[in-house]
Amino acid sequence: MKKMTRIFLAVFMLMMAISTMAEKKPNILWITIEDSSPQFFGCYGNKQAHTPVIDKLAEEGVRFTNAFSTGTVCSPSRSTIITGVRTYKAGTGNHRSNYPVPDYIKGFPYYMQQQGYYVTNNAKTDYNIAKEKAFIKEAWNESSGQAGWWNRKPGQAFFAVFNFNDSHQSRTMTMPYEWYTKNVWEQLEADERIAETAFEMPPIYRESAEMRKHFARVYNSISLTDKRIGQLLDRLESDQLRDSTIIFFFADHGEGEPRGKTNGIDYGYRVPFVVWFPEMYKHLSPWGEAGVVSNELLNFEDLAPTLISLSGGAVPDYLEGRVLLGEKRSAPVDHLVLSADRSDNGIDMVRSVTDGRFMYSRNYLPFIPQGRYIRYMYISEIVQQMRSDYENELLDSLQQSYFEPRPAEYLFDIKNDLWETNNLANNPAYSEVLQRMRNQLDNELEKARDVLFLPEYEIGLISEKQTPYEFRKNDASYPFDRIYQAAKLSGKQGADITKTQVELLKNKNKVVRYWAIMGLRSQPVEFLEAYKTKVEQSIGDEYPPASVAAAAIAFRNWQNKNAEQVLMEACKSENLDISLLAINFLMYTENKQPFVDTIWEVYKMPDRDYNVKAACMDFLGSLNLVPNNYENRD
Known part of the structure; x- marks a missing residue:
């Protein structure tokens, strides 16, 4: 009898242990890297890459071939990551802007805290929203260069983010080559380095010794990133936490080299993405176990709801992304909509x-x-x-x-x-593919009421009184359908389209007029000649973005003196969005000489922000004029 009792107790204790293990919430380690595309990693088929740590994660986990950032530069991408809300809904698509979001939109780790998680961020934030310090404080238990799982209570589940910047554009191209040599090349062992002749040069770049010298930085910076990740995983192992931690690995957007980062194409959006499950949590993977390759579409909008659900929390109604894993997994989708807007001083808009x-x-x-x-x-x-x-x-x-x-x-x-x-x-x-995707884009933007179809000048004014996120919902204030119909013509060329755009210059809605004149900027001069007077009349538009755009067209095509004066004044405008817009127009105008003194004057203004000063430097640089030789120009 005593023997039977002991057996019964042993079985009971084992069942209780299994039950406790099943109920225990997983630890989650989130490893993010910067400015990297999948094609530069061994696990994605590049035999020249040196990425053994990441390759092993993929070999033992799930590798995704269709993972996408929602933007193509860091702060807009991180805005979607941390809030779970698309930039074109929140108004956060322009790089390093400072616009408010509603108070009820939280950094998603806040909801994980409510489920008992200890949440830490080491260390990059760059969330692209107003009142960022308060937002960070509410979202994280710790956010600093010392943050990690090691400060939690004993046994407390953790969500820990570590951001590695060794593959950032600064390392791969922006810092001087001597800096790269010291901070990247010399940090690698001989067998970790990739020689300048040891990889295939992408056809989008010239095949030359000079270009190979520069592009080798990508491979070696990623090799160093892989090495750093290995050191972090060694610490996780030594703390005896590897067997209870789900590991996510991904980049914040595509490759930092020219044509990638900041550009709204696949090279700017697509990212490496791997999820590794320990044995006790493999049941949470809907894709299978080790060595799985999934073609499922996912994007950064999906991360917040997935992590909240994984922690046991209820996903807030404002989050519209998918739950990727666990019992509440959402159905897969057949397409994704992505976006790219201004990056630093370079304006743009791509969907x-x-x-x-x-x-x-x-x-x-x-x-x-x-x-x-x-x-x-x-x-x-x-x-x-x-x-x-x-x-x-x-x-x-x-x-x-x-x-x-x-x-x-x-x-x-x-x-x-x-x-x-x-x-x-x-x-x-x-x-057929083209038309299907056009329709999908129209449907999403009309449903979302993309607030970034407003000039950034307008978003700045709106943000003084309310959030762009809420503003876009009011059709009386933001008649999106009318604005979008005008914007949809922008970039398309033809006599009939030109005529329609000219007719829209008299529209009662100021943003419709803005998009009409922005569209005319892409029309060849032969289509514009018949409407010269009407375009020049639009220089007097009471709406500054429309007036500046009309002046840019009139000066570029007809050297209009009034337009020249309007552009000079716009460059010096107290509103820095207007100043930046004007300088960007001048950047792509052939005759820059009349504006050189004005741009130099603007550069010296003490109230100009980084973007305006950077635009001034680019303008002067395009003429081989920089501050140290400006006074000696011909």
Whole structure:
């Protein structure tokens, strides 16, 4: 009898242990890296890459081939990550802006705290919203360079984020080569380094010794990133937490090199993404266990609801992304809508649709090239090399296109054209794909009432009284359908479209007029000649963004003296959004000389922010004028 009792107790204790283990909430380690595309990692098929730690995670976990950032530069991407709300709903799409979100929109770790999690961030925030310090304080138990799981209560479940910046654009291209040598190359052992001749050069860049020297930085910076991640995982192992921790690994957006980061194409959006499950939590994976490759579509909008659900919390109604795993998993989707807007001093607006294979992008400001003036990129040695090669006619037509106006639409077949070399938008064989994706884009933007179709000038004014997120919902204040119909014409060329845009210059709605004149900027001068007087009359539009755009067209095409004066005054405007808009127009105007003194004056103004000063530097730099040689110019 005593023996039977002991057996019964042993079985009972085992069952209780199993039950407790099943109820225990998983620890979650989130490893984010910067500015990286999948094609530079071994687990995604690159045999020249040195990424053994990440490759092993993928070998033992789930690797996703269709994971996308919702933006193409860090702060808008991180805005969606932390809030779970799309930038074109929250108004957070413009890089390092400072617009408010409603108080009820929390950083998602706040909800994990309510479920008993200890949540830490080490250390990057860059959330792109107003009152960021208070937002961070509410979201995290700790957010600093010392934050980690080690400060939680004994046995407390944790969610710990670690951001590695070793693959950031600063490492791969912006910092001087000597800095890279010391801080990247010399931090690697001989067998961890990738030589300048040891990889295949993407066709979007010129094949040359100079370009290889610069591009090798990508491979070595990623190798160093992999090494740092290995050190973190060693600590997780030594703390005996590996067997109870789900590990997420992903990049904040696509590759930091030219054509990637800041550009609304696959190279800017698609990211490496791996999830690793320990044995006790493999039942949470809907994709299977070790070595699985999933083609399921996911994007950063899905992360907040997934983590809240995984922690046991209820997903707030304002979160519209999917729950990717666990008992409350959402159904997969067949397409995603993505977006790209201003980056630093370089304005832009792109909306994209992908089904994983095809990437469709609508360029609303196509007169601005992919290689637009963004000071942080412009100063890099690789961009300077590319510009030199362009000026010396050493680039092929594809490589040249980086510096030239874009078409209104891109359509790329990523499965057969990874580097997006062949635009299929005008190929009749793909007309059905094109139309389907156009419709999907229209449906999403109309449903979301994309608030970023407002000029940033307008978003700034709105933010003084309310949040852009709430403003977009009111049709009386924001008649999105009318505005979108005007914006949809922008970038498209033709006599009939020009006529329609000119007619819209008299519309009662100021934002409709803005989009009409912005669209006319992309029309060839031969279509505009018949409407010269009407365009010049629009210089007097009471709405500053429309007036500045009209002046830009009138000066560029007809050297209108009134337009010249309006542009000079706009550059010096007290409203920095108007100042930046005007300078961006001048950046892509052939005759820059009349504005040199004005731009130098603006650069010296003490109230100008980084973006305006950076735009001034790019303007002067495009003429080979910088502050130290400005006074000695010819």
